[in-house]
Amino acid sequence: MFLIGFLAMPVLATQGKVEEFMLDNGMKVIVQPDHRAPVVVSQLWYKVGSSYELPGTTGVSHVLEHMMFKGTKNVGPDEFSRIIAALGGSENAFTGGDYTAYFETLSKQHLERALELEADRMRNLQLDEKEFQREVAVVREERRLRTDDNPNGLLWEQFNAVAWRVSPYRNPIIGWMHDLETMTIADLQQWYEQWYSPDNAILVVVGDVQPLEVLALAKKYFEPLPALKRTGYRERPEPEQKGITRLTVNVPAEQPILFMGYKSPAMVEVRKPWEAYALVVLNSILGEGDSSRLSSRVVREQKLAVSAGSSYDAFSRLSGMLVLQAIPAAGVDLQTLETALREQIADLQNELISKEELQRVVNQTVAKKVFARDSMFHQAMLIGMREANGYDWKTLDQELQHIRKVTPRQVQEVARRYLVDARLTVAMLEPEKAAAEGEMKP
Template structure:
């Protein structure tokens, strides 16, 4: 499954009675494997995730999509466990497993009854260094990935638009390349390409093991040493800065494909937490996204959807935990009878108000409280807790940054939100894309109505 970055909109305010998050125990094996363990004894279950510090943003022209292709091949067996055996063993033990690829990482996970954690460790350690890459399995999975690209991007107008939008919004950042890869690059991937990529990046000193659940940290460490400890580390290549060049003016593009509805995407160049010169800017951008799209009381819902009734749907997004500078995005679909130009003007007017008009204290507090409910609900998931830790660690922050989140967002002021809007949400940093629907072939279903299943395809 390809994920376009994980948006963690976790705005929060103090809540009486909110229990402190349990401590994270950190270990590092002699071979460089980092281990993060968080106890959660509410149920006799455990989530285990292995995060590799390699994703689409590490790729270059000619091999885009290789991280995603290798993710598929990781289920195709080792000398010890033939193709299909990994999934069969997990299922036989009552577990679930899957994987995903993003711009900044590739991750593999299992959810099991707690006492079966060693089974996960044995299987993951085996394929970390002993993957058996053979032509027959590659040829079959190569076709699966090509079909996945067709179904999830080429035949989906909004996904197609998003792909073209990002390739225009970024000049030289690797984020301009799709996680699934460009069609010719994916079609041209070879088994030797995958062997090189696997040998280069899949090593204990390029990975983080995250375990959350009904476990004891010292026992997790003991089992990790047993299964992962013997693995040899690799000589990792240096990762180059890959800094996006300065944008020199507003950019526009139009995508015309068969589609049922028009759509609009706007993206402003903004720093992530990792790349911001002042971390306070990143947290203020996070709050700004919540003001625009933080629930039913947020501005887009109250003003554009219900108020002016110009948008059938509208949203805002910002990825705080990205490895590189990225985009603060706005998107929407106009209601019938309204044009993309009218919706664009309405979205830009809301951005102007962020820049020019101070945010009322009660609105700022309401936005934080609104998203706190979502934050607390998500923390009820062991999987989500592990995702937070793994993402922050893998993009080059520390898991400790996750624990700073509530206090840092609570410290954001209305003046800081206005300041970052004036600094970053300006035309010189903006790219605008319109999806202009072409007529659908007679009898064809609307692409937007097609089912979009999630998960690793195999």
């Protein structure tokens, strides 16, 4: 434990207290001072993403993200990016399942200009038909490259679409191709007017700043913008699964792939809060890093896979899955690999992990989270994601305390409760040979 404290000191010693403010229009402002360099990271998070989209409109959050750079009443198309670049900064944006975020990294004296530009496009975006047609074509091509022509991306999309019957996590973030082909500029206008307002936004600023100075700038540029009265978001709860769901994807590919997803509650739905932290530790034991059981046993000892790992998010807006992913070694079929992964899960269910293994994993998990805070950008990301998903940013510090309290019995209990067949979806990508393979060319 001394090591963790030692590692954290260089970062934490330069950080001030996180300050949180609420503007009169409902916009939240969170500031993390970090005085290591005269740099500032500004991130504006909107609480809307692909999991908010209804059937027929998938991809609208992502396309709108592209169009946010295409001009307002005051700033011409692509001028936003040119202004930030001229100031020596960088900017970009990203869309997720539960949020859309826009960010700038630049010298601290230019923060005011960045906030002025963000406030302008929050309510003054002008959607041009020609720009829209150009950008939606870019997104369709992006989809072809990342999903349609990418076996791993295609399997992941099919896996989620089949695993979730109702949950909006079945929506691909980039959107289904048909929806992208039939999308109209009116769809984007409606989405923009519905979700892009200060009361649905979080401003996160990390860097060489004073919180009250950031608050003054936020009030100057964002507080004049009115809040919107929007209809409540209607949740679509996932029905209980009754048995294993299986799917097979056959496409031309270099190698087979295996996904195994167990529906697992996020913090928002766990019976008791410790369960989510126990699942975090379980995931680390099972499939995070070279010392995890999947890597050490299935990859290196048994030599059944060339890679194997797992993932789980305790703080997603809706409950998700603990997912295992593996690529078999040459000559190993997917069924054999699935059996090997199941054996590792059975071990966690049948035998208590040792205190030594638990301590090692807890130390690694805590160290990973501490190191993540070394980056100003990642500090802002951690705060923004937590807040956009409906949790308090203060849980970032509380999380480390709770992880340290997880016991071997708790890890076993969540393995028995949640890593069961009634919650499992198995997806296999079995490569098919190209139709013309082996044929003589004319």
